[in-house]
Amino acid sequence: xxxxxxxxxxxxxxxxxxxxxxxxxxxxxxxxxxxxxxxxxxxxxxxxxxxxxxxxxxxxxxxxxxxxxxxxxxxxxxxxxxxxxxxxxxxxxxxxxxxxxxxxxxx
Numbered sequence: 001x002x003x004x005x006x007x008x009x010x011x012x013x014x015x016x017x018x019x020x021x022x023x024x025x026x027x028x029x030x031x032x033x034x035x036x037x038x039x040x041x042x043x044x045x046x047x048x049x050x051x052x053x054x055x056x057x058x059x060x061x062x063x064x065x066x067x068x069x070x071x072x073x074x075x076x077x078x079x080x081x082x083x084x085x086x087x088x089x090x091x092x093x094x095x096x097x098x099x100x101x102x103x104x105x106x107x
Contacts (some may be wrong), residue, residue, distance in 0.1 A: 008069045009034055011083050015090040016073065026098050031064045038068050051075065051085075054093040058059065065093040 002010075013031040017033050038050045049071045067089055076082040088102075095102040 004073070008073065008082075008086070011086045012067055012090065014083075015087050018087075019046065019090070019094055019105065023094075023098070027094070029062050030094070030097055031062050031065075033064065034069055035066055035068045036068070037039045037070050052089040054096040056097065062095045065090070065097060069092070 012032065012034055016027075027043070050067065050068060051071050052067045055061075055064040055066070067086065072085055073082065073087060076085050084105055091105040092102045095105055
């Protein structure tokens with residue numbers, strides 16, 4: 001039996017693998033992470049609790065996409081919705097990093 005955290009991580013990994021098949025080398029250099037919750041000091045423009053964040057590559061750092069497990073889980077009414085929401089957040093953040101519209105990543 002896997003923990004909720006491990007199940008969530010698996011959903012994220014499945015989404016990343018799907019994106020890698022579609023985008024090939026565009027994901028090279030992007031790091032992916034899962035954190036339980038956002039930092040306690042969110043940017044002032046984030047009025048709602050963030051579900052994920054994308055960080056552009058900087059001097060000496062890779063681009064990074066972070067999904068926040070607890071806020072995403074709290075928004076999914078059922079387990080069946082969780083996978084869809086993880087995909088939506090992941091696609092939105094990756095699209096931001098590589099400069100395309102999230103709808104371009106839909107099946």
